[in-house]
Amino acid sequence: MNKYILVLCVFALAFSSQAQEMGNILIKNGTVITISDGVKENTDVLVTNGKIKKIGKGIKAPENAKTIDATGKFVMPGIIDAHSHIALETVNEATNPVTSEVFVGDGLDPQDVAIYRALAGGVTISHAMHGSANAVGGECETIKHRYGTWDPDELRMQGAPRTIKFALGENPMRVHGEGRNITPNTRMGVEQVFRKAFAEAEMYKKDWADFNSGKTKTPPVYSRRMETMKDILNGEIIIHCHSYRADEILMLMNVLSDFGVKKICFQHVNEGFKVAPELAQFGAGASVFSDWWAYKFEVYYSTAYNAAILSRNGVVTSINSDSGELIRHLYHEAAKTQRYGDLSDNEALKLITINPAIQLGIDDRVGSLEVGKDGDIAIFNAHPLSIYAIPQMTIVDGVVKFDIENDPDDMRIDIDPEEKFQDSFIELDSEDEDRCMQDVFSELFLGETHKH
Amino acid sequence: MTKSKHFKLELLGLFLCMFFVNIGFAQNSNDAKEVTNxxxxxxxxxxxxxxxxxxxxxxxxxxxxxxxxxxxxxxxxxxxxxxxxxxxxxxxFIDACSHAGIKEEEKKDRPRVKNPGNPPKKLAGITPQKTVREAIGEKLDKSMAELRDLGFGFVHVVPRGRMLPGQGSILTTGSGATDETLVKENTSLFTQFKPARGMFPATTIGVMSQFRDLYKNAEYSNTYLKSYNMQPKGLTKPNHSAELGAMFPVVNKQMPVFFYTAKVRDVNRALILNNELGFKMVLTGVRQGWPLMDEIVAGKHSVVLSMHLPEKIEDPEEEKEEDKEDAEKEEKSGEKEEGEKKKEKKKKKKKKEEDPALAMMKAKKKKSHDEYVGQAALFEKKGIAFSLSSLDTKTKEIKPNLLRMVEGGLSEKGALAALTTNPASLLGISNVAxxxxxxxxxxxxxxxxxxxxxxxxxxxxxxxGGLKEFKEKKKKKKGSKGDDVSVIGTWNYTVEVPNDTQTGIMIVDGSDDNLTIRINSADEPEDFVDATNIDLDGNNLTFDINVEGIPYSIDVTLEGTDFEGSVSVAEFGSFPMTGSLKDGPK
Missing domain, CATH: 2.30.40.10 (Urease, subunit C, domain 1)
Structure with a gap:
């Protein structure tokens, strides 16, 4: 018993050392865009111990709280990006059409300076995703942009639901079909990869149930791949599926219906506007680009009205970056839906706040300014949908993580003690526009470069 | 040299072989020709x-x-x-983790496999069953002797490879056969976050998954094997793979996993796996562990730090001093000279100094450098009884780096403990080392x-049991009296082997920094072999020759027109060699 207590103590210690920093902050007299409860002029927001304690007028600052004057400024919930690849060492384990056994959270890079750049765009949470090389990719991780830490565990948003990357269409076909002449070589083949994986998982589930109940005596082979597929069948994991064409989107919804899987958000989903009612009926989310297409054959049939059409048809829609550059101005991307589709201010801002939160299953904690939610806040000098808006301050868990008034040139954390300097310019690692297919071609083929 | 002709040195090798077999002498030190033990x-x-x-x-x-x-x-x-x-x-000293004695793998093309998603375990770098005996093979790599010459007496050797290269064993740094130098066999499992090439696991996240998969299956198989051994009747025969079998001692918490974790993210990954699965673990080859110090202390993890350090950065103080000197020089000689150029030069220099972005980056780099160097001191301060490893450390950097660690705040006592008592207790050899x-x-x-x-x-x-003596190498002073004999020329040599004397000539040509040596045997005067790795340091000449697969290392000291030294022949030991100049340079 004593030994047991000791073990518990050690665990408690280990856990406490990973505890995230929680801040106290009072933001005075701003225009507060709550998302869930309208816009409040000249209003204060109080965050204590990392959570929103109070929203109202004339709130007095507690002793230990930092006070920020937001007079003339706009206060909104921290922006959430439902599709990104920042803060990742590795994006694609491209060796198999199904790699549900891997988890990008095992390869988090908290020293990635792209996290700070995202903060400078008001983004407090991103969905660090596996790439799209495989029909079933790896599990993804929802991270909070607590830049400044060495410990990958501090980036994780504890308690966020598990998510996994799926991919339809040309990427898995090219990597596995063209690359190795195995299934999937066609869109039909992609469907069969899903069906086979789910069917195997059902058998796997039964085999283990039989073993655990004593019906069989020899343990089945333990498989991380099948464990994850089984958890999807059990509704424990939200699928985020790379997709473009309407026919394939319908196909995957059919497959999921056959296996009783409900939680899915389609990513990119450029032809989503063609099947918006069907998506709404299924309860599937859609995370889109504002106006980006034609980078690949299957992405030509697209429209900048996509987000507006999906939203107005009742699909929970978000706008994502899939890029270390776009992530810095998602508020611009959201504003485009007012030019293309006439969305209201709140509808447009929902695309980068509460809607991605719903798609990631974290809307009970973030995505709007409400008492009890996390103190993740972005402050702008103008309305965030204005072309003149510049982020002023970004707060995560009540801790200021970006402040335009205190924004040093060099925010790198992990400094190579043997780095070489060049005389005339400083070489910082440049972020590729898109890392969906990172690691794929370097590992499997040589000399090809690809997007998406 | 043609294959049909026999060079006498090869015969010498055979001869020696017979000699040793006959008297059953257990060879121990490469210089051993001792009369007493x-x-x-x-x-x-x-x-x-x-x-x-x-x-x-x-x-x-x-x-x-x-x-x-x-x-x-x-x-x-x-x-x-x-x-x-x-x-x-x-x-x-005890090297707590090393590949010493194991030849570096030749660079091979990436292997092609039919199904990269499920490749053969061996090609994927998963060979936990591999032993150090297998890894060393027939011939001990010279890296072991290099460690010995630095003062290392024992090495925890682990196989080279990728994700799961194999099991470690503890060896002495002797030059005898592996059997004779083994202190403890198969004491650890070596693991690295090193993906396979173009097949699963091709990424670090793949390695993480694969490790969990293997571990869990080893647990299930091991439990099943135990129940089968107790009561086999009515149970299907166990059929686990060699890979899983090799992991049984790990899942039984008998064998520690030496996890190679140089950088902070690898340390974190190993801690994650360890928290999940609960095996015995030693964080190994740690270069950048201080950011996770609190977790390491809280978890009471065993740590083997790396002896690798980043390139030394000179103190800015010293640079300033240099500048000062420069300035002084300028003042002394400057005034009268045409000022134009000087001024420009000064301006340039000033400009360089004043670039604040570069200065800041340099300061950050220096700080980072100091953190790497000061890591050992910090671990000591936190009360972690760490050991040290030569993994990925150049041999010649080991001592300078140890001294840098001491300069960085590590106590001499702490450094010595990290090289002796700490690893002895970590490796379970305190009673003998x-x-x-x-x-x-x-x-x-x-x-x-x-x-x-x-x-x-x-x-x-x-x-x-053997003794090696290091004689001070006399530096050849150029121009000094009577010492001005060049190595260039034709030399007669004599090698004393048991019951025989070998003679021949050695022709040295070229210049002091670019020598060529050809050597023959009196029995086959027409056949010369070319020497490699020729090095003349002062009056100390070393070179290697290879005669039909048998390597010979020659190490002689020149004294005027004579030389004296030894020739080491692969596993057979070393033998006295003398010589004298026959013809000087033309």
Whole structure:
């Protein structure tokens, strides 16, 4: 018993050392865009111990709280990006059409300076995703942009639901079909990869149930791949599926219906506007680009009205970056839906706040300014949908993580003690526009470069 | 040299082989031609263990064991006495994790596999069943002798490879056959976050998953095997793979996993797996572990730090000094000279100094450098009894880096503990190694000054019962009287082997920094072989030759028109070699 207590103590210690920093902050007299409860002029927001304690007028600052004057400024919930690849060492384990056994959270890079750049765009949470090389990719991780830490565990948003990357269409076909002449070589083949994986998982589930109940005596082979597929069948994991064409989107919804899987958000989903009612009926989310297409054959049939059409048809829609550059101005991307589709201010801002939160299953904690939610806040000098808006301050868990008034040139954390300097310019690692297919071609083929 | 013709040196090898087989002599040291196996180290400072130096103390060694240590040890009649006045005796260092003795793998093309998603385990770098014996193969790599010459007496050797290269064993740094140098076999499982090439696991996240998969399956198979062994009736025969079988001691928490975790993210990954699965773990080859110090302390993890350090950055102070000197020089000579150029130069220099972005980056780089160098001191301060590893560290950098760690705040006592008592206890060999105490294996070494003195040199190394003496290399002084004999020319040589004397000629040509050497045997005067790795350091000449697969290393000291030294022949040992100049340079 004593030994047991000791073990518990050690665990408690280990856990406490990973505890995230929680801040106290009072933001005075701003225009507060709550998302869930309208816009409040000249209003204060109080965050204590990392959570929103109070929203109202004339709130007095507690002793230990930092006070920020937001007079003339706009206060909104921290922006959430439902599709990104920042803060990742590795994006694609491209060796198999199904790699549900891997988890990008095992390869988090908290020293990635792209996290700070995202903060400078008001983004407090991103969905660090596996790439799209495989029909079933790896599990993804929802991270909070607590830049400044060495410990990958501090980036994780504890308690966020598990998510996994799926991919339809040309990427898995090219990597596995063209690359190795195995299934999937066609869109039909992609469907069969899903069906086979789910069917195997059902058998796997039964085999283990039989073993655990004593019906069989020899343990089945333990498989991380099948464990994850089984958890999807059990509704424990939200699928985020790379997709473009309407026919394939319908196909995957059919497959999921056959296996009783409900939680899915389609990513990119450029032809989503063609099947918006069907998506709404299924309860599937859609995370889109504002106006980006034609980078690949299957992405030509697209429209900048996509987000507006999906939203107005009742699909929970978000706008994502899939890029270390776009992530810095998602508020611009959201504003485009007012030019293309006439969305209201709140509808447009929902695309980068509460809607991605719903798609990631974290809307009970973030995505709007409400008492009890996390103190993740972005402050702008103008309305965030204005072309003149510049982020002023970004707060995560009540801790200021970006402040335009205190924004040093060099925010790198992990400094190579043997780095070489060049005389005339400083070489910082440049972020590729898109890392969906990172690691794929370097590992499997040589000399090809690809997007998406 | 053609294959049909026989070179006498090859015969020499065969001959030696017969000789040793006949008398059944267990070869131990490459220089061994000893007449006694009893040694008496007289009147030294004996560093018995970290922090304990015994002055005027003698050590008696017999049959490779420390017989006694004390002020009044009697000298046996058959002992070779080493007068060690003012010298220091240390317990042989212990390298807590290394690939020493194992040849580096040749670079091969990426293997092609039919199904990269499920490749053969071996190609995917998963061979936990591989042993150090297999990894070393027939011939011990010279990296082991290099460690020995630095004072290392024991090495925890792990196979080279990718994710799961195999199991570690503890060896002495002797040059005998693996069987003879083994202290403890298959004591650890070596693991790295090193993905396979173009097949699963092709990424670090794949390695994480694969490790969990193997571990869980090993647990299930192991449990099943146990119940089957208790009552096989009615149960299907167990059929686990060799890979899983090799992991049973790990899942039974008998065998520690030495996890190679150089950088902070690898440390984190290993901690994640360890928290999940609960195996015995040693964080190994750690270069950048301080950011996760709190977790390491809280989890009471065993740590082996790397002896690798980043390139040294000179203190900005020193740079400033240089600038000052420059400025002074300028002042002295400057005034009269045309000012134009000078001014411009000064301007440029000033401009460079004033670039604040670059200055800031340089300061950050220096800070980072200091953190790497100061890591060992920080671990000591936190009370972590760490050991040290030579993984990924160049041999010649080991001592300078140890001294840099001490400069960075690590105590000498702490450094010595990290090289002796800590690894001995980590590896479970405290009863035979780690201190200069009676009954322990006499793998010890003697230095002329304290080891941590920059100028200190090793004078003697005892290893597996043998003694190697390091003679000071006399530097050839150019232009000094009578010493001006070049190595260029044709030399007669004689090698004494048991019951035989070999002779021949050696032709040295070229210039001092670009020598060529051709050598023959008197029995086959027409056949010359070309030497490789020729090095002339002062009057010390070393080179290698290879005769039909058998490597010979020659190490001689030139004294005027004569030379004296030895030739080492692969596993057979080393033999005295002498020579004299036949014809000087034309």
């Amino acid at each position: 009893t040694y008496y180290i007289k009147n030294a400072f004996v560093v018995q263990k970290p922090g304990m130096v015994l002055p005027n103390t003698s050590v008696l060694i017999k049959d490779g064991l420390i017989q006694s240590v004390g002020p009044n040890v009697e000298i046996p009649f058959d002992a070779k006495v080493i007068d060690a006045d003012s010298m220091y005796v240390y317990a042989g 780690g201190t200069v105490e009676q009954g322990k294996i006499a793998n010890i070494f003697i230095t002329d000054k304290s080891f941590f003195d920059k100028e200190s040199k090793i004078k003697y190394v005892f290893n597996d």
